[in-house]
Structure formats: C-alpha cells, structure tokens
Amino acid sequence: MDQSQITDRLKARFGERILSTYAMCGQEAVTILPADLVEVLTFLRDEPELRFNMLMDVGGVDYLGYGGDGEDEDELRSHRFEIAYQMFSYDLRHRYRVKVAVKDDSVEVPSLWEIWRGANWMEREVYDMFGIRFTGHPNLRRILNHDDFVGHPLRKDYPITKRQKLSRPIDHLLTDKQEWA
C-alpha cells in the first residue's frame, strides 16, 4: 500500500491523536504521543490491509537546538526527543515510520517487548544513548556502554571529546527466562 494511504488510514482512525504527519522522498511518517504508541502499532499490525508484523528498527533522536536559527517556525519543537519506529510488513512488503514525541527524559515510553521480541535490545540502546526509559521492559540496562558510564552519549549536550574510565566487568549477564519466551 502507498504510504500516503497509510497516513490517511491512521488519520481517519486516530484523528486528533496524530500530532503531525511527515512526507519526503516517498516516505511518510506520523508523530504521536507515547500513550498512544501501543494502540497505533497494534492497529498497524492487526489491520488486514496493513499487517505490519515486523519492527525493523527503533532509533532515538535528540532535537536539542535543532532549527535554532529561527528560520522555520515549525522546526521549533515542543519536545526534545523523538523515537522512530521503522515498521515493515513481511506479508505485504510495505514500510512505514511511526515517531513518538518525548518531551524530556521524565516521560516514559511503553516497551514493545511484549509484541516484538526484537524491541528488547533496541529499546535498551535508546535508553543507553538517550536516557529515555521504557515501562514494562524486562531488562532495561545499558547495552553498548558499560554499566558505570555516566550520561547518555548521543544527546546533543554530551561532548564528543569527553572521556570516561572503563569500569569493572559485570558479573552476571544471565537474564530472566521470561525475557526470551
């Protein structure tokens, strides 16, 4: 299905809860609030004409200082972070992107681990890099940085030249059995 049709379907279904839409280079996306995330993605998954049954990627973005030149009013966002979920339908071979607006790191985003097991590590990476917490995540620990690391390196206010000491090794990696299920 054409991505613009998917945007129309979402607008018709969720109305005001779609904060904004985005279209460029044949790719479209909608921005929603964290509270609506599970509902929107399960709608995308279960609707017979959409069937988005794969979560390809979860990636955070920090918009601190973006569009600060004041050229474009729309660029001044009320939220600092965004998380982009790249959806793919194995059955129908189409794609879509859903973005979640996260005001700051006090806002928690629901974990999608219950729906897609792959979200487990991807959400851990967003937590590690941006400090956004996910509710219902089975094992929300750092993944690429070590456990004693201070700060979240992909935030715009984390200087690239900053160095930190290596930490002690972690004793136990074994996770709860339910995490794999």
Add this chain to the structure above:
Amino acid sequence: MNTPKLPAGVETVAQNEVTETLIVNIGPSHPITHGTLRVQLELDGETILRAGAEIGYLHRGYEKQSETVFYNMVVPYAERMNYCSTIHNASAWCYAVEQLMGIEAPPRAQAIRVITSEMARITDHCVCLGANMVDLGALTNFWYLNNVREKMLFLFQELSGARMMTNYPRIGGVVQDLPDGWIAKLRQSMEDMKGLVGDVKDLVSNNRIFIDRTQGVCPTTKERALSFGWTGPCLRSTGLSMDLRKDQPYWGYERYDFKVPVYQNGDTMDRLLIRFDEMEESRKIILQALDKLPDGPHLVDDHLVVLPEKDKVYNQMEALINHFKLVMHGVRPPKGEIYSFTESPNGELGFYIISDGSPRAWRVRVRPPCFANYSAFPQMLQGAMVADVAAALGSINIIAGELDR
C-alpha cells in the same frame, strides 16, 4: 527445543536428583567469537539452561562521530562497521544520502555498485563459512574459501588501492572507473570460484561430522524470526523469503535474473548451507552485470555533490570555486529525513538520516542486521549443548564492528 543427544549406554541424571549448576563465560576474547562478544552460560552438565549475551566491546561511537563530520567523510567510517563486506556498507551509505538529496547515481555507477556489492557478499560469506567450519574442526574449507576471498580482495585492491577498506563509493557514484583489464580478471575469478565453492559444499554437506554438529542445532521458527526482526540469510533459512534486492529493488537489481534461496528448517545447518547458494546467485548477478555494464559517466554531473575534474579545477574559475566550496562546505542535503535500506550480506542494513540542512547530519542511526539477529541468540541456546555455541554463533555471522558500531 533441543534435547541433548546422548550416546547409547549413557544415562541421564535422574529426574529428582539435585545437581549444582555451573556458570561459564565465553569471551569477550575467545577464538569462536571472531570478534569481541561475551556469552555467559548456566550449565547443567553440558546442557545450557540459561544464557546471556553482552555486547558493546567494540563500540566506537560511529553514530556520534557521523554527526560531526561531512557526509562524504562518513564513507570510511561506514566501511569500518562491517569489515567483511566493507564496500557494500559504503555504497549503502552513499545511496542513503543520494536518496535524501533526490539524486541518482548514473547507470554505470549503479552497475559497478552491484558488482562490488556482490563481490563483498561473496567475501562475507566466505569468511562466515570458512571461520565457522574451523570452529567445527574443518580447516581445509577455510583455505579453499579464503582462496576465493583472496581473489576478491586482490580485485578490490586493483580497483581502489586497498584490499579491505576501499573508500571507493562516493555520494553520486564511485570515485573512479574500472581499471583496464579488471573485468577480464573478475570473469576469470568467477570461473575459478565456481569449482572451489562447489567443492567446499560437497565436502561439508555430506560430511557426517558436519551434519551431526549442525543439523537440528539451535533452530529458530518463522514466528520467532519475525518477532526478533531477523533479516537476510538467517531469516531465509527459516522458510521465509525476503530479499530487498527482489522486493524493493535498488541499483537496478530488477534487471538481473537471480533466485532467492530459501531453506526450511531454520537450524544451524540451513543457516550455513544457504550461504553457498547465495554465493552462486551472486556469481550469476556479477556475470550478468558485467555483460550488461552500461557505458557513461561513473559520477553524477552535479558539482554541488561531486568534485570537478582536476584539469578543470586548474584551468577554469567556476570549477575552482566548485572544488573549494565542496571541500570547505561539504555536501548539503535539504532538511528532512530518510530511512534507506539495502540487502547487505547479513540482512537489512538501514540508515536513518536526519538532516537539518547543514553539511553535517543531525542524526545518523544505523540499523545493523547483526543486532536483531544476535538479540535472539541467548534464547536460541536454551537447551543446547556447550559445543553448539560455537556452531550456532558462527552460523548467524556476527560482525562485532557492525553490532556495536
């Protein structure tokens, strides 16, 4: 899941007997990990009860670094993510930026990208198969496959001056045209490779030891593969057919006739054998691409993207200005974002780029295929034996550079 296979005459531990479990660490530096990965196992005898995986030992901050340099300067970084199929990663990065800018590489450059990417796929699969078979105790295959790989690396060297880190693709095409005589050498290599790869496949696919070590070991179901976001040969080994070269073709892949091999069992054996078939398909694509190789420029004619030729720079004012502007101010895509995806040897390699209109990307997010594939690994090991770790780990072909970025 797997039930441990015991030789005849050996009894299992009685059901009600309490035994102590043992925690074993493999890695981060261990011969079977072929990189820096750490796996922790809880063992009951030799059976794995639980497993945990730790990554990040090779984290070099690729995404952060990419935000600080010009778009063209990311090409070498992209190559260093997957050091087995470098040139594909760099081409994929350039393709992503081209999509963001709304330009398209000329047909000849696209065909060259197809050829080099398929060569990279062959190289990657050779490393995966060869190294994994060494882990399983079969050294001969490693030399055979390394022979194929060596020929590819030699050709990369002729093309770009470097065996592995080629830095050959550019935004808007490739840096230079194919050297004289290169096509003939590639054709010869393809001819030689056919026999070698067939030999290795024959050596292993009917080999009792290989079959015992891999058949039915750490299988994955279709549902699990989709749930974990598996792509590439690992997904196709479970009976699902998804190949971006067929489904959403780029670089003119629709012009070539090739099959997408699909295996059904999703076990270690299928994950390995499917790579032999893919190498054969890659060989076919390369030969077709060489036959159909279009004439014309290898770079787009747009000096906001590509440096002008040197003799023009020295003799024409405009070219000098273009050169200066591009070096000092870089390529400037418009404001916006793109999620670009290609079929890398291990699966879907995605670049999510957000541009704020400046010469540096606001955000570069990489979707490495290994990351999703490896996140299923602890679960795969449940119920397997310690020796299966080596077989299973090699079969999902984890490239630590790409996993940790």
